[in-house]
Amino acid sequence: MYKLISPLMQLVDWPMRAFQSRFGQRRLAWVFLAPNLALFGLFVFLPVILNFAYAMTGSEHILLRDRPFVGAQNFAQLTNCKDYLNPNSCQLDVFWRAVHNTVWFIVLQIGFMVGFSLLTALILNRKIRARGFFRAVFFFPVLLSPVVVALVWKWILQDQGALNGVLSSLGYQPYNWLLDPSWAFGFSVFLTVWFHMGFYTLILLAGLQAIPRDVYEAAAMDAASPWRVFRKITLPLLMPTMIVVLVLALIKGVQTFDELYAFTGGGPGSATTLMIQYIYETGFAGAPRLFGLAAAASILLALVLVALTAVQLWVTRRNANG
């Protein structure tokens, strides 16, 4: 492989050498940075600016020069609600339902995810056999694709699936789980916990293993009860890692789309439609393609994400220094 590309790299060497002798070694840094920065500029920073331009213009045209300026109208539509706790009272009820769903989804998902990840990490941190194997078992779903995960569980939950098979052999009635709004939502939370839990377990396990042994030895000298050791030593010392896990789970939770879209398609109705899916459906899924509304919604989402990421960076930096 290396040998294969070598002649190609030789070819690049010549213009690079010319640049170096002309502009000096230090300016060469910009040449090395150029491709990466160009892509960042074109596909990250330019879109961020354009996003505002779209959010403040209307109509279904994609080209900016065809779009009439509407000011804050898109934002006004999105936030036009009599009662924010009741999506039906909003002008764009689907958007607010998506917001509500996202909030509920995150609260439930993070609760279960952090709970199970912590439990699993604590158990994996004990003196157990085949730890590597068990760690891998909990971790491997992280590598699967969202669509595959969705299909795996859809296959189990479909009306003639394994779950109904087991239930009916126990004498219960089979049930169409994914056509019931509450069950579909519940299973959506379950599926994402199943999918991502291993990732957080791994981080928490690393945090647990970083706690110095001698603290525990001192506690053993004092004959502290296991529960007391957990509450007074493990939990406080694990707190920085826990906060990282919480913030990361929040950032990812807000952006959940792939697995739920392939799992329930956001339905039944809009029971499992989250923020990103609202943006996708408003802007891309079909006519009318309301780019302005989608852009405005994604700016609202971006505000939340920037705040969360700022917290994350602050926490990691504080952990690294402390």
Added chain:
Amino acid sequence: MANFLTRTRGKERLHWTDWLSYAYLLFGVVVMFGPVLWLALSSFKTEAELQHYPPRLLPYIQKTEKIPGYDSALPIFKVTKGALAGQEVAQVRRIGLVAQVVRPDEPGKLVKLPIADRKPVEHVALATSNYVKLFKRFDFLRFLWNSTFITVVATAITLVINSMAAFALSKYAFRGRGTVMALVIGTLMIPQTVVLVPLFLVVRDLGMINSLWGVIIPGAATPTGVFLLRQYMLTIPDEILDAARMDNASEWKIYWRIILPLSAPAIAVLAILSIMWRWNDFLWPLIALTQSKFFTLQLALNSFRGEFNTDWASLLAMTVLTLLPIVAVFAFLQKYIATGIATTGGK
């Protein structure tokens, strides 16, 4: 015996909390592995077996036999009632509730039999018909090619440009380095999900909608990759570079011949991450690739999922083939993947 089973390495008896721990872990094995294993087993079932309700754990195939006088092999049943009870018969055709059957040793003589009085003769076997159908009826190879092309090319581009940027940021002191680092951190705050609309416009203006390049290029520069490689390159001593410069090596050669080989472990981690991101990528390809001939495996899987009737037979086989490469990579590189994901925070 019980003593032997409960003995641990430390020669202590297992505490009850140990039992609980192992119980939890075994439960975990069932919940985490079970569903995927169930899907894999199901993909080897015949269409008839997939219709079987309640579903059975193992894939069964009905026995068939070639009977003289009939073109295709006939399904074999066991008769449960009547004059032929206990014998195996081959079914020629079925009309309503009545089956016309023949005895294999008497192929000329048709017998009528109520269908309730017969039971299929089955044995456990893996049916490959779903996989065969996938290759025959669907453009599976095209989807596979699209996915592979995107994954390989995008990963190669990411590795080259990210390592170049990381080299500049770790080994050069130049004006504006702090600003560039801040920009990279900035891009970390802007995931693709919040700029979908304008990104679509940019990619469209570049003529890359419905082109594999429209998926490859926008995500090729990753802030995670730049960070990961820069942190690693900072640990490479500058003396090596100075020595090379003494020998009149060009900067490009230093990057290519010294820095890259020395950062191999970090590059391997980034390569694995990138392969995973690209192979599993969904939302952006869903927007950028709307014609089915450009579909990746993930998009094809999603498009099979009908609103009401889903072609599960093909879907199951395709799902297994889609997760196979990732499972293979995982089996060989488990350790690297775990450390890589833990150090970078996933993405």
